Amino acid sequence: MDEPSQQLVEFVVSARAVLIDPWELVGDGAVAIGGGRILHLGRRRAVLRRFSGVKEFSFQSHLLLPGLVNAHTHLELSFLAGKIPPPAHFTDWVLALMAAYPHAAGARKIIAAAAHTGAHQSMKSGVTTVGDISRYAAISRAALRRGPLRVVSFGEITALGRSRRRLAGRLRRAAAATLQSDWVTIGLSPHAPYSVEGPALKKIVEVAERRRLPLAMHLAELSEEREFLASLGGPLGCRWEFMRKMNLLDERIPLFAGGPLAWAGHYGLLNASVPLLLAHVNYVDQADLELLARSRATVALCPRTRHYFGHESRAPHRWRDMLARGINVCLATDSLASNPDLCVLREAQFVRQREPDADVQELFAMLTTRPARALGLENAIGRLAPGFRADMLAVEIPAKEPLSIRSALERIIRAAPLPAAVWINGRAIFDRAGER
Numbered sequence: 144m145d146e147p148s149q150q151l152v153e154f155v156v157s158a159r160a161v162l163i164d165p166w167e168l169v170g171d172g173a174v175a176i177g178g179g180r181i182l183h184l185g186r187r188r189a190v191l192r193r194f195s196g197v198k199e200f201s202f203q204s205h206l207l208l209p210g211l212v213n214a215h216t217h218l219e220l221s222f223l224a225g226k227i228p229p230p231a232h233f234t235d236w237v238l239a240l241m242a243a244y245p246h247a248a249g250a251r252k253i254i255a256a257a258a259h260t261g262a263h264q265s266m267k268s269g270v271t272t273v274g275d276i277s278r279y280a281a282i283s284r285a286a287l288r289r290g291p292l293r294v295v296s297f298g299e300i301t302a303l304g305r306s307r308r309r310l311a312g313r314l315r316r317a318a319a320a321t322l323q324s325d326w327v328t329i330g331l332s333p334h335a336p337y338s339v340e341g342p343a344l345k346k347i348v349e350v351a352e353r354r355r356l357p358l359a360m361h362l363a364e365l366s367e368e369r370e371f372l373a374s375l376g377g378p379l380g381c382r383w384e385f386m387r388k389m390n391l392l393d394e395r396i397p398l399f400a401g402g403p404l405a406w407a408g409h410y411g412l413l414n415a416s417v418p419l420l421l422a423h424v425n426y427v428d429q430a431d432l433e434l435l436a437r438s439r440a441t442v443a444l445c446p447r448t449r450h451y452f453g454h455e456s457r458a459p460h461r462w463r464d465m466l467a468r469g470i471n472v473c474l475a476t477d478s479l480a481s482n483p484d485l486c487v488l489r490e491a492q493f494v495r496q497r498e499p500d501a502d503v504q505e506l507f508a509m510l511t512t513r514p515a516r517a518l519g520l521e522n523a524i525g526r527l528a529p530g531f532r533a534d535m536l537a538v539e540i541p542a543k544e545p546l547s548i549r550s551a552l553e554r555i556i557r558a559a560p561l562p563a564a565v566w567i568n569g570r571a572i573f574d575r576a577g578e579r
């Protein structure tokens with residue numbers, strides 16, 4: 144990056160310590176910001192000397208961190224917060240969800256308000272970018288397009304059996320660029336193996352590649368996906384009353400033996416040439432891990448949603464095996480229909496409570512640099528570095544405590560505090576502690 148000139152710098156944020164690029168903790172640090180980007184950062188005195196006369200916002204009892212990235216959520220489901228008790232089975236939850244979805248004239252208002260609620264709650268907890276799955280993309284994108292939250296909006300698509308003729312229209316609406324803005328960019332989300340048939344998946348991947356759109360899909364969330372793909376049977380297929388009622392299943396759906404990961408590989412998803420996020424990936428065997436390791440896919444682990452659905456007791460998540468094999472893994476919340484809040488830091492806290500030997504730096508990367516990569520934004524967000532977007536948060540820390548990276552991250556993940564201030568694109572979203 145070229146030397147930033149004095150004129151470009153609009154203001155400086157200084158703090159007791161700044162976590163930079165990505166694992167250096169600079170005590171008494173400062174960040175110079177202009178045009179929504181970080182232009183320079185380092186020791187406060189050096190930064191102020193260089194940009195003398197520029198307005199300074201001082202956070203001397205705070206740590207300045209990169210904004211958190213929640214790469215898998217459904218903001219539009221925020222109207223269901225606390226409304227669906229943990230189900231006996233996932234399919235019961237889907238039924239409750241379908242029953243609760245607004246259909247009448249007021250639907251647009253409810254979905255738009257829910258997207259706003261979810262965005263607001265995210266930012267309050269320090270999330271500055273979300274990967275947002277939306278079934279009603281035209282409504283949620285219209286609601287979110289003026290910011291201030293940064294959103295990758297994955298238009299959700301289903302196309303199975305007798306609904307396959309709707310694929311082209313659904314794909315066109317999900318990929319429509321008309322509601323893109325400085326804050327909202329477009330992605331595609333084939334929903335899940337039990338709602339999208341293989342040839343439809345292939346088609347969605349082709350469109351994503353042609354248009355350079357990131358992809359997100361729920362995959363291997365349920366152990367029953369294997370049986371469904373192999374025979375259209377089991378609790379997700381013929382035995383599911385909902386599936387019978389919808390009357391979608393027909394003989395043209397290609398059967399596939401070998402499980403959802405191999406299925407996704409067969410239809411081109413795993414090796415798509417665009418960023419790919421796989422939500423959950425709860426049930427994998429050794430062969431699946433090999434497939435994931437050969438792809439560039441990111442796995443989004445949603446710990447409290449796993450807990451809600453009872454997956455925890457059925458099979459421990461293999462996220463550490465995944466990381467050890469070089470697979471990118473991030474932490475995410477999923478929606479308020481299966482999680483008490485959208486605070487992704489609490490996901491790290493939850494993991495650490497259950498796995499006290501989990502590395503805090505690794506967990507923090509799963510909230511910042513790793514989800515940034517999942518969304519194809521690894522060169523723009525997830526770290527405080529010159530040229531990166533000025534997405535930041537200030538978190539209070541006791542003034543006297545000596546600070547190291549580990550002690551700072553340890554404290555933050557243990558307490559999961561709400562930030563005192565949040566900036567997105569250099570714009571202060573709220574500020575409970577600074578001078579403004």
Ligand SMILES: [Zn+2]
Pocket residue numbers: 215216217276361422477478
């Ligand atoms: Zn989800």
